[in-house]
Amino acid sequence: MFNMLRLKSALLSVIMLVVLLGVWEWMNQIPTDTKPLTEYEMLMGGASQEARVPPPSEIIKLAYEELSNPFYDAGPNDKGIGIQLGYSIYRVLVGFFFAALIAIPVGFLIGMSPLMYNALNPYIQVLRPISPLAWMPLALFVIKDSEISAIFVIFICSIWPMLLNTAFGVANVRKDWINVAKTHELSAVKTALQVILPAAAPTILTGMRISIGIAWLVIVAAEMLVGGTGIGYYVWNEWNNLDLASVIFSILMIGVVGMLLDMILAFTARWIAYEE
């Protein structure tokens, strides 16, 4: 019964994909010129003036070429998609790692201490809604390195969901479990590690999932600003080259990598989840 449902939905997905791609392909045929080419058009190599979105067939062809050799490096403006994505993933992971390194202990602190919560809450509330890209000029000025500035922007955008979720998870650990720790005379450190951390872990991991999602959104924009390498830069560069097939292809790749990052954390979440 369950498998039947899965089969049906998979079938429906495929049908939708075929219909969508078919319509897209059909609407974006190479225009056939009715009039003979003007002299100018002849000089320009016979190209039509009418711009059009490349059809899926073109993108699939490009995707095949790019993915069959993802790591080539032919100079600053011609690197394989794998290298560009690699740079972006590297920046996201470094920024995310340092954000977790700070957000989880600080979140623990404000979750356990109402004093610290009240003291830090105003700062968090003001800093949290700031678009991470707004930090970029300041980061560039202070750090004087575009690479580290991009990582800093990732750091600052992924810190908040982790911080708040950790604090929320820690503050809402069931009172009974805290009482169990108390009646067994556990030290503060042991209580934190043996009771509060496992109890709050699912909530903390939800925060990490939100954070990595945001970080992956932001890295594209940050790299468009910073330039040089990365998938964001690549998209913008191909736009400047008017290579729309590459733009669409890299958009799809951004989606796929973002999904994979989320799946990794979702898998970890399932591993540490518990049922009451």
Add this chain to the structure above:
Amino acid sequence: MTSHFLEIQGLKKSYPGRGKDPEVTIFEHANFNIEKGEFVCVIGHSGCGKSTILNILAGLDEATEGVVIMNGREVSGPSLDRGVVFQNYSLLPWRTTLQNITFAVQARWPAWNKEQVIAHSQKYLELVGLKNAMNRKPSELSGGMRQRVSIARAFATQPQLLLMDEPFGALDALTRGVIQEELIKIWSESKQTVFMITHDVDEAILLSDRILLMSNGPKAQIAESVEVTIPRPRKRTDIIHHPDYYNIRNHLVDFLVNRSKDYAKEQTEVDPNRQPVTVNLLKKREIA
């Protein structure tokens, strides 16, 4: 004055009123003693502060006035000497059954090695008949099994005083009966001192040596201490035929239904050191 294992003196719990309201006293003048190896139950209506007394004994709550003395020393804060079985089991859901027990055993004897801890924990799981479920998570167990694990955890740490807060309150009648008998079995082997809260009159008679009756709150008091004169070993099916059974039961029900409501109002001048009135229905019967 002879010294008792556990002495509760002048215990009172009150909360400050809001604004100009007078403070709210949950219970006051609570004086009672428990001897080593005794099984004492407390019965009273909801809101009389039974759970608060238990939490104060556990060190999880603080009394407004009064002291708790165990073994000649004043109790302050939670301790492994006082084990607690909570009504909602309070097992750690991310640990398996066995790990829930080793958690407590490790806390109790930090110097033990892994084999010792596991062997000791398994022994207590076996005692409650759950050796086969030791690798299952609490979410995979029924309510009755969970409470068994919780009881095994409390007994495994061998506390000097075992506190139970309505341990069978959430269980169905059949399961409750089975676990009650298991509890009697474990208790008679270990000779643990037990302080237990219950709503169930029959449960109290089956299990305890003495039953403390609490009047209704606010300003609840511990009114009487009823001795259960039915000899041990007791069985659920047999005790109802004992001549004292209905005397005790009627006395308890009468108190809960008729007398507990106005008890506090009738006591106009209370001696703060007053002990609850000891009621022995066996003697009454002989006199009558």
